[in-house]
Amino acid sequence: MDTSDIRDLAPGTAVHGKGKKRVRDILKVATEILAYEGYSKFTMRHIADRAGITLRNVQYYFKTKDILFQSVIEQRLKHDIESATKVIENHNLSAEDRFLAFVDNSLEENTTPFIRGLQFELWAQANHDAFAAKCRDHMTTVYSKFIYELIKPLTLGQSEKTRREKAVILLSMLQGFPLVEGSDIHIEFAIGNLRKLFRTEALIFVTSGAEP
Template sequence: MKKLTLTSAAIFDPRTATLARQRGNRESRVPEIIDVSINVLIAAGYAGYTINRVANDAGIRLSTLQHYFSTREALLRATIEEVAKRYFERFRGFAENRNRSPQARLEAIIDDAFAEFVKPGMPAAIFESWGLALHEPFARDVVVEIQKQFTRLFAKLVGEFNPALSMEERELRGALIVSSCQGLVIFLRWSEDNPSQLHAFRKAVKVVWSGLGKAEE
């Protein structure tokens, strides 16, 4: 590692202090802006979303926001990616837990999905992301790439269920699980919240997803 030397002149140089503050601001401010952006997307919907409102709700000037995200598209892209990342990281934490069997990991993902998708807030951001993707090509590209990431995650888990499956078959079954998961977002959004029915439905989903993993090619 190259030795780093700081002179007293550099330490007390105002330009050095300014650069340090800028780096610190970016590390803290960008996540804060994206959090506000997610909330605006949920509250106003993609049709009513504006960067002016994000700046206002974040308590910063529009010019300050544009220092980090120069356009509405750039901020929305980062927002959609962050929504997906939060769910992806949750699911990946379960999927890659080698202390549990593939069956247990898959069921843990389902249990988590049933708990998370009925919550207010974040699931609505998924709907708004999909709606935006129907109208704006950049959002469609982001959503398609996100779907590929989730498909690869589940395909890898399917391969642990059944190593004899070809890569193409794993990808296909991973895609089927993703489509089922997307359907859960919709189903749970409009379900009547009957605990016994949801419990039965969750058990059925576990049977279906496990079957996709275990079935021969």
């Protein structure tokens, strides 16, 4: 799948040897802080302390906190798209099985504490921060385009409009799943294997010829 919509991770930073490793180390620490400690702890100084380097060093590679925040989101986005692409690249599978493999992979990743923490922090921050909202919107657009391309073989008899709408709705379903699975609603409604039901209904939704 095409990842050309994903921006470079750390524009203007060193790209060779030690510089690359330092950027990776900073991004790793920053991502963990955002996921496990929340945006309130996502400060340049705290990230520097956790990485065992000076604040000046962090600022050399990432001039502002916004640039670092954007780079964390871009890195995660690129990882997710590449991970999903590997899952569906087996062309010995049918289009339907590749779609279900993508759904399974998404549900597995989205419900880990690490990914769930990242998503919750991004969406919460986007509610009252214009820059975070811009990052969220970019991420949503890239994911939607990926899903749009994925479901093409399953929606050949459907209009482009319907396919685009289904891509966005399916993304909404996948992102909302951790909230539901983490609650007791499926127990109250006597739903057994929620993931199995989700993948079945997702396939029916995508392949149905009806307008969403």
